């Protein structure tokens with residue numbers, strides 16, 4: 001954690017209630033086909049991965065001011081976990097090392113986030129986690145605006161007592177139509193140290209391709225004054241275990257919008273990759289990946305199909321039923 005101590009601790013972990021998953025009739029402007037079984041990662045790393053934690057249970061996310069919701073898992077005991085790397089940022093476009101520099105999306109990145117949203121518009125989402133960086137937050141918001149359920153994603157502000165108090169919602173009905181968005185610095189991109197702001201090609205020309213590849217993709221070699229993937233995993237995976245797995249155990253459907261390396265470290269954990277295997281794991285910008293959490297296990301389902309692609313509508317009975325309800329609402 002040493003290298004991450006300089007990061008701003010913007011984690012907002014105060015709890016919200018996501019309310020029931022009741023559906024209401026609305027008009028959908030998005031023509032979506034649901035989940036197709038595709039893997040868009042560089043490698044297809046297999047389907048079944050083990051979770052290590054069913055034991056640490058914390059309260060599900062709760063809206064400020066609402067009565068505590070029950071920790072009893074939903075009947076289905078099956079939850080969706082969506083991971084999305086942010087859309088293209090202005091520094092991705094310029095080929096600069098970005099790390100924890102807070103750079104927004106390009107117009108292409110905005111499009112990617114919208115497209116990602118179309119791919120997941122039939123998958124339930126009860127709570128969203130993002131890093132504290134704007135490119136992940138923009139991606140989460142733009143993606144959720146495509147969702148057929150039309151709930152409003154709202155950032156939880158618990159950085160101070162005042163921020164918490166001043167962002168209260170006083171209508172239970174409005175809370176039910178909202179999705180809490182929890183920001184956590186632990187999900188930030190790896191801190192790239194003295195490479196931040198440097199051009200990747202120029203850095204390779206100066207230090208050699210192999211050296212730069214080692215800094216970028218090795219598991220335990222940090223770039224100068226920055227975090228290795230291992231160091232990034234220490235905080236990102238710890239956050240995932242302590243805050244996100246309990247939500248899944250409680251039956252909540254979770255979306256995480258984060259970064260190439262914080263997500264690589266979480267996928268390494270979910271898919272039980274070795275430090276050798278993770279070297280070749282590359283994540284594209286703006287591509288959602290779906291896991292099903294069931295009976296303490298994570299089942300990898302690849303990337304949901306795009307709206308113009310034919311595909312299987314759902315992987316599980318619960319997802320199929322959710323989609324059917326949405327279809328019923330929209331007729």
Ligand SMILES: O=C(O)[C@@H](CO)OP(=O)(O)O
Nearest residue numbers: 096097098099189216260
């Ligand atoms: O610059 C960065 O922060 C990351 C992600 O864009 O780059 P890399 O792919 O080299 O880890």
